Amino acid sequence: MSKKPADNGKILLTADRTLMSDYHRNIFLGFGTCAPPNFLPDWFYSWLFFPPIKTKKGIPEAAPYGLRKVEAQLLSEGFDVLTVSPLHVGEYIDEAKVLGIHVMDPFGLGPASTTFAFVLKKEPYLAQHFRALLATPEIREAKKRGLKIIVGGQGVWQFLHRPKFVEEYGIDCIISGEAEKVVGRIFRAALNDEPLPKYYESTVEETPSLEEIPDIAKPSIDGLVEIGRGCCRGCQFCSVTLRPLRWYPVEKILREIDVNMESGYTRGVALHAEDVMLYGSKNTIPNDEKLIELHEVVAKKCEGIGWSHCSLAAVAAKPKLLSKISEIILQKQAWWGAEVGIETGSGRLAKKIMPAKAHPFKPEEWPEVVRTGMGLMHDNKLVPACTLIVGSPEETEDDLVKTVELMDDLKGVRSLIVPLFFVPMGRLKNEDWFKETEMTELHKELLLKCLNHGLYWINELIDMSFTDKWYRRVIRHFYRLFAGVVKYKVKKAGIV
Template sequence: MPDYEVVITTDRTMMSNHHGKEFLGFLTTGPAVGLPEKVYMWLAAPKVKVDYEGKPIEAPYGLRKVEAKLIDEGFKAAIIDPDYLSRYVSSVKVLMIGHHDFFAYGPPSNEWWLITGREPINRLSFMKFMRSDAVVEAKRRGAKIIVGGPAAWQWLWELKFWKECGVDMVVEGEVERVIADIVRKALDGEELPDYVLVGPNDTPSLSEIPVIKGASINGLIEVMRGCPRGCKFCSVTLRPLRFIPLDTVKEEIEVNLRSGNSNVILHGEDVLLYGGYGVKPKPDPVIKLHELARKMVKGSIAWSHTSLASVKYSEDNFKLISKLMSEYVLSDYQEFIGVEVGIETGSPRLARTIMPAKAAPYPPDMWPEVVEDAFSIMHENNVIPAATLIVGLPGERGDDVVKTAELIDRLKPYRSVIVPMFFVPMGALRNRDWFDKNYVTSEHVDLMLKVLNHTLYWAEDILERYYMKEQHLKPARLLLKLFMSYIKWRIGKVVPTIATMIAR
């Protein structure tokens, strides 16, 4: 068994391919309602396959980047599945732990927690992992613990747990340029700072971002970093915009194919802006990207995120959505493409204040029209959006919420899932107050009920027509149906009480 001096890992809710369905991973942001916790965990985050060393065949993409950088710099580093960490407690000198949402303070976890009063399973699973015998023993033997990832800021709200676990350092931001030096100093026994925030001047250039060495969860690979829209609630837009060259995209798809991943998820904040001019999509680079993906990948092609303005602009000007879907995406193996999009608000006033470039190149006053047109385009082309709304944005008024509810009504005919999120201070708004249940108004409740009805209706349709239809996924599909039925039943019980509250 090789000795790894640097072990990179995370808990089960992250170290999972969610039955090959990336979107199913969102179940980890909620508490185990309606199902026993062990069953819920199996549905939301089943174990991944590992090799004889306990290295996962698929691992979170962010961890893969850190692993690749450290290996390139000559360290004996590896990602290890959390169930196999105990094999390395005697060799590990630096234990690096990443996560998307360590303590469920991010959206939508914090919202489900607020609504149900129960801690989401991502939080429970992570804290249990940190208290596991393997982590405790590694620490006892002198390993330095370094934690990081997009949710690193959450440790500032869990200082008691930080102390309990003996975390040596928290690092936030894009680490490729700095991580080798940090690990070197840790291995040399030097005193580490408690907190490091990597600012824009220290973010890595394209040449400093390594190619992953192992497969990523569900074939996710990044095609760009950053976003030019500058929405105030967003942390990603604070990063410089970079497009990953097609050669690198090709290499990373090959890494995944070699490990048996036959699908690809193209990750970016706005995939349709790949190679574009600012906020205007440019068709050629996007087409080349999809040509490459389809040439290499026989399975499904997915997008992580796009913007509704890009959808509308690219279809209106270039018929790009219909071209991509008909010529590259839809196949014998793929009937639809899923993608996350942001609605955030249906109020032009709030859009102007909080996200003036979200509708660009269209003016912010056109935002509701952009949303509706984009939804229509996506519906016609078998693109199924999972859309976010943000409730409780700073400066939000009652009529902003009403306008959002009116927009949701207009989106009824379009196949989609809509998820409301409570405002979490991030990005340019990170020093504002959190939205909590004391701020919930009758307009909010009305909106949330509309969204819930919309999502339940279309989720059943999506599950029936498209989702998890593979033979080996029958048990998971059945459980998911049961879970949705339970949610419908629970809401049905609660709605009359809520209706009374609204009437009062």
């Protein structure tokens, strides 16, 4: 890797304030950023769901993992780079020649935001805050003197739907895909006032190997640490699927955990992969030895363990393995959580849009895989935040009936189940968006079932989430109050 001295000028990195938060150390509260303004005052809602991260002279104590990876790559190539809080960017912008911004869902076009926006008919907080960041007077001023703005992150596809915004706010370059082998070249060109591509999609050849992915140099929000990249299930609506599967060695994972712990930011870890259960495997069958080894060494080091995502099929395929992992994790805590994709209760639709999601089981067996997997998660204290896709292409009434029936079967499973409107991504990116005008009575019934499910479980989940420290036990009452008001409002509106 090039260690050539820094190019001429400073690079600032940041993200809008819905991303620069550690969500009261509960990463799943980040879902709250997808909601639009509601019955709570803005300041109170923001404090409840995405309080600003602590800073020292405008430098955040932790930052989104993706941003930390870009920072690490630029540092390794010798650039002068600094990550700052969006609330303090104005204090540093005069020194900067390039501003890099990390995005997840910049215009609220992601599935969760579009669903919330449908219910509450307003622009989500995350879109408001992204625009507010670019409208910061100091950034507008710096643009006039030639500041270059480069954006990257999971949500960059949304800029293709907002070309006017890109012009109006002077975004110079949008980087899509894994960026390790790309960012150095693009930031160098920006510093040297060379022409930049408006939209750069990293190619398959530019996918970094394990050795080419640098360790983060500074703490990541909520102690998130990647354990691997890519996914082998190939769901048609997903863009992750286009990336090859790579697992990091345990030593690399431990080095990044050390970065978080040695800074004093956290003593816990959130393991990140598209399917943590598949750590170390070459296909969709979990590798017992590797997964147990990872959890044993991580448990020795950390006070708490979380997962970003896992699949129901992997859990259903290896019930004993899940209970072994649960045994290891529950020595440290009372439960743990993960995001889980259910997407549909129809085997027919599963076969069409996600034929390998049930693997090693047959796609037609998907509803049974979901029931088994969810039951195992409940028994082992793994709490899933699940997604269901509403309005995917080729969805029929019969598919919806099956999903509604599945919801009935999942009533007793401690979980949140969030319905998401279909958004054209991955191999389905040329399909039509699902529009609220296409909502049928069955869609409405499904949305209501999800709402009821959430309202049934929410208080238990809040109590489980906020027990460790005295102030968290205090905060818990605010979430209970919020959930209570939501329940009251939906009842008053005659929705349930």
